[in-house]
Amino acid sequence: METALQTKVEESRSELIQLVSFKLEQEEYGVNVLKVREIIRMPSITRVPNTPHYIEGVINLRGKVIPIISMRKRFSLPEGETNSQTRIMVIDMEGELMGFVVDAVSEVIRISESEIQPPPAVVNSAVEQECLAGVINQTDRLLFFLNLEKLISRDERSLFSGMM
Amino acid sequence: MAIECEDQELLDGFLTETAELLEKLDDDLVALEKAPSDTELMNGIFRSIHTVKGASSFLGFELLVKVTHKTEDVLNRLRRSELEVTPEIMDVILEAVDLVKLLVSDIKGGDIVEREVDETIGKLLPFLSENAKEATVLKPSAAPVTPAAPAPQATETETQPSAEPSPAPEAAPVKTPEPAPRVQAPPPPAPRDDKKGDDLTDNTTVRVDVKRLDDLMNQVGELVLERNRMMQLNTDFNGGGDDTFGEEFGKLSKRISFVTSELQMQVLKMRMIPVEKVFKKFPRIVRNLARDLGKEVDLLVFGEETELDRSVVDEIGDPLIHLIRNAMDHGLETPDERMAAGKPRKGTLILSAAHEGNQIVISIKDDGKGIDAEKIARKAREKGLITDEQLATMGQREMLDLIFLPGFSTKEKATDLSGRGVGMDVVRTNIKKLNGIIDIKSELGQGSEFILKLPLTLAIIQSLLVEVEDETYSLPLAAVLETLRVEEREFHTIGGQEVLKLRDSVLPLMRLQKIFNVAPSERSRVACYVVVVGVAEKRVGLVVSRLLGQQEVAIKSLGKYLANLPGIAGSTILGDGRVTLIIDPAGLMENSDGSGGGRIAA
Numbered sequence: 001m002e003t004a005l006q007t008k009v010e011e012s013r014s015e016l017i018q019l020v021s022f023k024l025e026q027e028e029y030g031v032n033v034l035k036v037r038e039i040i041r042m043p044s045i046t047r048v049p050n051t052p053h054y055i056e057g058v059i060n061l062r063g064k065v066i067p068i069i070s071m072r073k074r075f076s077l078p079e080g081e082t083n084s085q086t087r088i089m090v091i092d093m094e095g096e097l098m099g100f101v102v103d104a105v106s107e108v109i110r111i112s113e114s115e116i117q118p119p120p121a122v123v124n125s126a127v128e129q130e131c132l133a134g135v136i137n138q139t140d141r142l143l144f145f146l147n148l149e150k151l152i153s154r155d156e157r158s159l160f161s162g163m164m
Numbered sequence: 165m166a167i168e169c170e171d172q173e174l175l176d177g178f179l180t181e182t183a184e185l186l187e188k189l190d191d192d193l194v195a196l197e198k199a200p201s202d203t204e205l206m207n208g209i210f211r212s213i214h215t216v217k218g219a220s221s222f223l224g225f226e227l228l229v230k231v232t233h234k235t236e237d238v239l240n241r242l243r244r245s246e247l248e249v250t251p252e253i254m255d256v257i258l259e260a261v262d263l264v265k266l267l268v269s270d271i272k273g274g275d276i277v278e279r280e281v282d283e284t285i286g287k288l289l290p291f292l293s294e295n296a297k298e299a300t301v302l303k304p305s306a307a308p309v310t311p312a313a314p315a316p317q318a319t320e321t322e323t324q325p326s327a328e329p330s331p332a333p334e335a336a337p338v339k340t341p342e343p344a345p346r347v348q349a350p351p352p353p354a355p356r357d358d359k360k361g362d363d364l365t366d367n368t369t370v371r372v373d374v375k376r377l378d379d380l381m382n383q384v385g386e387l388v389l390e391r392n393r394m395m396q397l398n399t400d401f402n403g404g405g406d407d408t409f410g411e412e413f414g415k416l417s418k419r420i421s422f423v424t425s426e427l428q429m430q431v432l433k434m435r436m437i438p439v440e441k442v443f444k445k446f447p448r449i450v451r452n453l454a455r456d457l458g459k460e461v462d463l464l465v466f467g468e469e470t471e472l473d474r475s476v477v478d479e480i481g482d483p484l485i486h487l488i489r490n491a492m493d494h495g496l497e498t499p500d501e502r503m504a505a506g507k508p509r510k511g512t513l514i515l516s517a518a519h520e521g522n523q524i525v526i527s528i529k530d531d532g533k534g535i536d537a538e539k540i541a542r543k544a545r546e547k548g549l550i551t552d553e554q555l556a557t558m559g560q561r562e563m564l565d566l567i568f569l570p571g572f573s574t575k576e577k578a579t580d581l582s583g584r585g586v587g588m589d590v591v592r593t594n595i596k597k598l599n600g601i602i603d604i605k606s607e608l609g610q611g612s613e614f615i616l617k618l619p620l621t622l623a624i625i626q627s628l629l630v631e632v633e634d635e636t637y638s639l640p641l642a643a644v645l646e647t648l649r650v651e652e653r654e655f656h657t658i659g660g661q662e663v664l665k666l667r668d669s670v671l672p673l674m675r676l677q678k679i680f681n682v683a684p685s686e687r688s689r690v691a692c693y694v695v696v697v698g699v700a701e702k703r704v705g706l707v708v709s710r711l712l713g714q715q716e717v718a719i720k721s722l723g724k725y726l727a728n729l730p731g732i733a734g735s736t737i738l739g740d741g742r743v744t745l746i747i748d749p750a751g752l753m754e755n756s757d758g759s760g761g762g763r764i765a766a
Binding site: 046047048057060065 | 720722725730731735737743745
């Protein structure tokens, strides 16, 4: 499948980008690989009181304390069980690290930019229109391309700080 | 006019050095006023001003040169005992030094403002001219006092003939020509060589960027955490009861633990500076206040060598100035009042610092009229800051604490010194920010004492680990006054507020379980613990499930996304790698005050 993808990619003339694809509920999503610092298994998470519900808490990432966000909760999906597939994607959000809990991380795929179609006007899933940067429609799969920096909007960032 | 300076580094060096010199000058000048015959001090002052003059002329800051030049001339005459040290001369010199500071801060700000310097210079001139002859007549043999000191700068002194180390009885008129032409004449440019007043540079010290020290501190913080984890591992491991490996590992972790602690101490010490850095501003302030207020006071300073972290030193200056102003303005009486009260004319103000465990205790004590608690309570009532009911329940101590309320001021007429009704409130806020406590002791007619207890550093704190249901939290030990084991049936409720009778006072309680929405544990407990915390002058009891022990923790920021969470000061990583949140008692109390729920009676 990987090779098939690559051949397909090489056919197109436009620029290639690499995506990390991950699963959430039944759907597959992708984020730019350059934003992903690392992918880790679920460590023990310390709950932080009085924060929005989708903030799972904070973890110790080799001496650094970083906040963890549940993608399921953020997208208002039913809560899932943590299992051996569950991963945290550590994303570089404008210089600050933040972890996102996803059901599973599948692979790194290469896509030509021309393959990314603008998101449909009405998004069927609960994903907010804002952070959906595009759709990648291949014969055997459908990927939602996310811009995670938009997932936590500026407003929300300041919201965190004022909450009680 | 923007500053054109081709060599930024040179400029930076100049600014740093000048700032240091000027800071010291204030202190020295005030000391000189008390001990006019101290030639070493005198020479030191002269050298400082001389160095500033030399450096600013080298960099072409003409206004600065003008002022320092004249100041230097006056100092030179003092140095040669051609003038007597009088309060009047000191006033003028201090004013000139202030002007120099202003000019330097202009340069630092990057813009040179055309400031009026002639007025100050004009005040200096009389001491150069009119007394000149008289002084020469009076002290013809004064010259020998001078020789040694200025030698290091001799080469640079062409703008200042009198600084030459020749002990020759130079005729006074030569040194002090008619002032008028000299003011206009721009000082000749200093020679373009690189010598500076280097007798001031201490070769045994290195100046290091604070940022680097902070980074180092963080690294050591990491190491301390890893050390803790290793110790924990060792403990867990030994529980298994292994043979030689376990033994060796145990020894190793002990050694590493020891070395790490030493290293941490050393790094902490590197960031330590004597509290003197702040204290040395005060003689000058006290002197000026005393003159302005027409009061007489002796300032006694103790323990200025006490060291504390520079982050703390940077923060305590303002609160201390406020407290000193208050003591001078509200505390000490005028000489007449003092005589009438049967006290010595001169008041005494004692400023002291000392280490007490992991804290530094700074006290400001005066022998003035003390604080009238009743009067304070009445004032607070009049201003509507408290209600009659609140007043009725208050003891002496609570009444005194009222002065920390925002908008409180007892002085009938506000002076420009203090009594704007913001002072003590600001003090409290600043001390709170530093995890400190402020205490007042006062005896009517005998004087009052303000005691600040501050942590030595802000980067690593001693903390008390507590368990709230199944979650662990860390409390800064500096804020913890005591812990009590109690049963919940001992709690009382007053107007919806849970309280605990603690000896002769009533302690408001806050349940951390409720504040942090902690899920109730399945384990049932008969007893719980109350941690009495004090922030600034307030006391409150935090209800927790269990006390886990004391640990030294490095404070970790939660990052900008989770910054400013109410009641949470940050986080730390425990020995087992788990993240634990550090409770901010000050934030907790503030929040409950502001929420209007009246969780704590103020």
